Amino acid sequence: MSLYVEAARVLKEPGVSLKQKVYNRKKPLRSSPGRLYALLAGYMDHEEQVKAIVKEVGSFNIKGDKDAAVLVVYDLLFNRKGISASKNHPPPFIKEILKLETRLRNIYDKVVGENANTEADLSPVRWFRLNSLKVQDDQVLKWFPSLELVEQFPGPKQIMKDKYVDGLYGVSPEYGSTLKKNKHYIEGEIILQDRASCFPAELLNPKSGWCVVDACAAPGNKTTHVASKLIHTGGSVIAFEKDPQRARILQNNLKLHGADQLVETRVQDFLAQTEDRNVKGLIVDPSCSGSGIYGRGNKAELDPERLIRLAAFQSKILKHALTTFPEAECVVYSTCSYHDVENEGVVCEVLQDEEIAQNWMLASRDEALPEWPRRGNRELFEEFNMDPSLAESLIRVERGTDGGIGFFAAKFVRKHYNTEPEWQGFSD
Ligand SMILES: C[S@@+](CC[C@H](N)C(=O)[O-])C[C@H]1O[C@@H](n2cnc3c(N)ncnc32)[C@H](O)[C@@H]1O
Structure with missing residues (x-):
């Protein structure tokens, strides 16, 4: 009997506590009691979220023990060590679950991760981007004929076309919740991506043929966006992701969205990357407090020490981006945090570095979404x-008021590429 089948049975047994059911039992367990206890204790901590994910996946149609399958989903998504089964020869019901892994992970991200939403805490607009890696002509309005085109934040039967990001559309949260069942979404022709999260690729605006680095890439929304700007130009993207599980999500998303030919994934720490003269542009979107994200509330505010640690890490990653690629012309830094310390604080800290200040400056507002009204602090x-x-060079997006998540972006340009060449001698 597999660990999961046995654990599901133990869970259903009557008993005062889990400890008692596992350790003070008459009938001995076949599985290791420690492993079984850890599995069930972890599952019970996340039961609501696991059940929400299983419910959302819809086509979750496993033959055999459904309760055991739910425990497999828990281990797959929440346990850093992953599931307990042979990778090459998993039992049939685990194999069925693994077929749904990408979908499960995408839902996980929405339920507990980056894009988490709660009923009471929803974006006023659900944004989606036409994936120009897969679709050349913009047919979005034809795909949604029942929606009326409007210019303000859309109501339930309306759609708006964004003026800042090409191919980006907004619908109401109610309509947005149906998009995951839409065939264009399932086939990767449209990508659910908040407007602000599209700003980094817009700011980078890579030139034809550029090699671009995405330093912190998973799940890959910005990677596919920047890749779509390089298609048919001979350009390419290198996507770094140090977490192997998140790198798998990244790779699956790149494949689904037709970016896998343009993007090389490196499952490694970006900080370990050494000099590379081919790279011309970088997107640096490191882990942050996520305080601008829906469903996160103000948790990050409770722990100022964590914010300081995050800011130190963000400065380190950004400095590495600004000092490791001698031919790079542009670096865009972004966070989905509203905390100054992770945003302007990092930008100012980095510009205090003499070597960086010698070579880099903030792009002027004219080069950084000039029409966007909310600027830095x-x-x-x-x-x-x-x-x-x-501060005028910087982009701020206020959660809710500006139609989506809270966000921050800064565009650095190399001084050499932005100033008139210095006079070098005599000419006549
Ligand atoms: C905010 S998320 C990136 C979101 C992504 N840019 C997108 O738009 O889909 C940050 C990611 O950076 C990864 N990461 C953190 N530190 C890293 C490092 N030193 N090298 C590479 N990846 C890193 C994290 O594992 C996480 O997946």
């Missing part, structure tokens, strides 16, 4: 004794 520049007008 001037006070941080004052605190760092820097020119507060630099």
Whole structure:
């Protein structure tokens, strides 16, 4: 009997506590009691989320013990060590679950991860991007004929075309919740991606043929977006992701969205990357507090030490991006946090570095989505004794008010590429 089948039976047995059911039992267990206890205790901690994921996947039609299957889903998604079964010869019901792994992981991300939503805490607009890696002509309005095209945030039967990001559309949250069943979504022709999260690729605006690095790539929304800007130009993307499980999601998403030929995935720490002269542009979107994301509430505010640790890590990653690629012309840094310390704080800290300040500057507002009204926080520049007008170069997005998640983006350009060449001698 597999661990999961036995654990599902133990879970259903009467008993005062889990400990008692596992360790004080008459009938001995076949599985290791420690492993079985850890599995069930972990599952019970996340029961609501696991059940929500299983419910959402819909086509979850496993022959045999359904309760055991739910425990496999828990192990697959929540346990860092993954499931307890042979990778090459898993039992048939685990094999069935593994076939749904990408879908399960995408739902996991929505239920507990980056895109988590709660009923009371929903984006006013659900954004989706036409995937130009798969579809050349924009036929979105034909695909949704029942929706009326409007220019403001859409109501339940309306759709808006965004003016900042090409091929980006917004629908109401009610309509948005049906998109996951839409055939264009299932086939990877449209990608659910918040508007602000599209800004980094827009800001980078890679030139034809560029090699672009996405330093922190999974699940790959920005990777596919920037790849779509390089298609048919001879350009390419290198996507770094240090977490092997998240790298698998990244690779599956790249495949689904037709980006796998353009993108090389490197499952490694970006900080271990050494000099590369081919790279011309970078997107740096490191792990952050996620305080701008729906469903996260203000948890990050409770732990200022964590914020300081995050900011130190973010500065380190951004500095590495600015100092390791001698031919890079542009680096875009972003977070989905509203905390100054992770945003303007990191930008100012990085620009205090002499070598970086010699080579890099913030792009002017004219080169950084000039029409976007909400700009950076001037006070941080004052605190760092820097020119507060630099805040105009930065992008801020306020959660809810601006139609989606809270976000921050900064575009750095190499000084050499942006200034007139210096006069080098005499000419007549
Ligand atoms: C905020 S998420 C990136 C989201 C992604 N850019 C997107 O738009 O889909 C940050 C990712 O960076 C990865 N990461 C963190 N530190 C890293 C490092 N040193 N090298 C490579 N990846 C890293 C994390 O595992 C996580 O998947």
